[in-house]
Amino acid sequence: MTSTDFYPAKKLTTFYPPQRTLMGPGPSDTHPRVLTALARPTLGHLDPVFTDMMEELKSLLRYAFQTKNLMTFPVSGPGSVGMEMCFVNMITPGDKVIVCRNGVFGSRMLENVERCGGVAVVVENKWGEPVDPQKVEDALKQNPDTRIVAFVHAETSTGALSDAKTLCEIAHLHNCLTIVDTVTSLGGSPLKVDEWKIDAIYSGSQKCLSCPPGLSPVSFSERVIDLVKSRKVKVQSWFMDLNLLLGYWGDTRTYHHTAPTNALYGLHEALVMLYEEGLEHAWARHQRNHKALKAGLETLGTKYLVDEKYRLPQLNSVYVPDGIDEKEVRLKLLAEYNLEIGAGLGDFAGKIWRFGLMGYSSKIENVMLCLNALETVFAHMSKKVDIGVAEAAAHRVYEANPLSAVPKKA
Numbered sequence: 296m297t298s299t300d301f302y303p304a305k306k307l308t309t310f311y312p313p314q315r316t317l318m319g320p321g322p323s324d325t326h327p328r329v330l331t332a333l334a335r336p337t338l339g340h341l342d343p344v345f346t347d348m349m350e351e352l353k354s355l356l357r358y359a360f361q362t363k364n365l366m367t368f369p370v371s372g373p374g375s376v377g378m379e380m381c382f383v384n385m386i387t388p389g390d391k392v393i394v395c396r397n398g399v400f401g402s403r404m405l406e407n408v409e410r411c412g413g414v415a416v417v418v419e420n421k422w423g424e425p426v427d428p429q430k431v432e433d434a435l436k437q438n439p440d441t442r443i444v445a446f447v448h449a450e451t452s453t454g455a456l457s458d459a460k461t462l463c464e465i466a467h468l469h470n471c472l473t474i475v476d477t478v479t480s481l482g483g484s485p486l487k488v489d490e491w492k493i494d495a496i497y498s499g500s501q502k503c504l505s506c507p508p509g510l511s512p513v514s515f516s517e518r519v520i521d522l523v524k525s526r527k528v529k530v531q532s533w534f535m536d537l538n539l540l541l542g543y544w545g546d547t548r549t550y551h552h553t554a555p556t557n558a559l560y561g562l563h564e565a566l567v568m569l570y571e572e573g574l575e576h577a578w579a580r581h582q583r584n585h586k587a588l589k590a591g592l593e594t595l596g597t598k599y600l601v602d603e604k605y606r607l608p609q610l611n612s613v614y615v616p617d618g619i620d621e622k623e624v625r626l627k628l629l630a631e632y633n634l635e636i637g638a639g640l641g642d643f644a645g646k647i648w649r650f651g652l653m654g655y656s657s658k659i660e661n662v663m664l665c666l667n668a669l670e671t672v673f674a675h676m677s678k679k680v681d682i683g684v685a686e687a688a689a690h691r692v693y694e695a696n697p698l699s700a701v702p703k704k705a
């Protein structure tokens with residue numbers, strides 16, 4: 296045996312990914328400023344220059360989440376790790392937890408509760424609809440020993456937005472803590488952690504923050520920190536134990552794990568951009584591009600899955616028109632236009648598309664590319680389409696809704 300016996304079968308060289316336009320359920324396009332930040336020199340994770348940057352990152356995240364929570368930081372790992380972190384720290388075996396389910400991510404929360412030894416009470420809602428506060432209230436009345444209420448703010452599998460403020464109010468009236476998934480809402484839809492009194496929240500870097508996947512911003516209220524500090528049973532996960540992480544992200548800066556330094560520069564840059572743009576402006580931008588895409592999509596005979604009142608601007612789920620092969624369209628968009636859109640999940644597989652307009656992907660160029668590409672692909676599939684009509688409809692929306700009407704902050 297020589298070392299070359301272990302060579303891979305084909306000759307390998309540098310990987311150059313194609314330049315795609317990402318309009319699926321995430322990841323979204325990474326902003327060039329963020330890509331540049333990722334390429335800066337690596338620092339040690341305890342270097343004072345780096346730890347100063349960490350402090351800025353924490354305060355930028357507090358702005359994004361609209362919270363004064365001291366324990367606000369990015370977890371090293373994707374959104375799923377942020378999710379797991381909330382559940383492992385807050386549940387001790389035997390705790391009763393209400394999990395609201397109106398799509399894929401509610402099911403993941405349920406998995407987490409069960410794996411932590413919690414007793415789950417599931418509040419089922421129809422996919423495509425928001426979580427019904429009345430159902431949560433009823434479940435709490437029937438289960439007065441419930442400790443935690445968990446729900447997804449922006450359900451990416453369907454594009455439905457739930458009323459986080461009302462759900463938190465109800466949970467608190469029944470003395471429960473709340474865990475809220477805002478992976479798709481942070482940066483794209485109004486979200487106010489302190490005003491809505493959210494106790495534990497997690498998000499992701501790759502949806503409306505224009506950053507690559509791999510980091511999960513989280514924030515915990517004092518009530519959660521007190522709960523975790525007073526646990527009698529150790530948190531079952533060493534890596535995710537908040538008691539230990541408080542050391543690294545808190546004042547003492549004790550080594551816990553090697554933080555992904557370059558990835559954190561990227562998030563820092565993405566959050567600086569959000570701060571420069573202003574949250575309200577970012578929310579308005581997502582709305583405006585959604586309205587334009589919607590106007591165009593409707594000329595193509597597509598109908599939205601979610602009722603207008605609960606529709607997420609950053610995730611547009613529409614039914615595939617009759618006589619169109621949904622998969623063929625997706626493959627053509629990718630192969631011919633370098634454009635990625637999302638397929639349906641669960642019962643909606645083969646029936647809907649999901650168009651993401653998240654973060655840096657939420658811009659006029661993407662809306663126009665997508666509408667133009669769809670028209671052309673539909674026309675090739677012998678559906679009668681008047682090329683240009685969808686873009687014209689989108690343009691009318693842009694003209695009627697100038698974004699400059701929203702005051703810019705910085």
Ligand SMILES: *Cc1c(COP(=O)(O)O)cnc(C)c1O
Pocket residue numbers: 321373374375376378400447449450451476477478479499508509
């Ligand atoms: C994407 C997503 C997640 C999971 O995030 P990952 O980074 O893929 O682990 C969780 N919840 C919601 C609502 C999401 O959209």
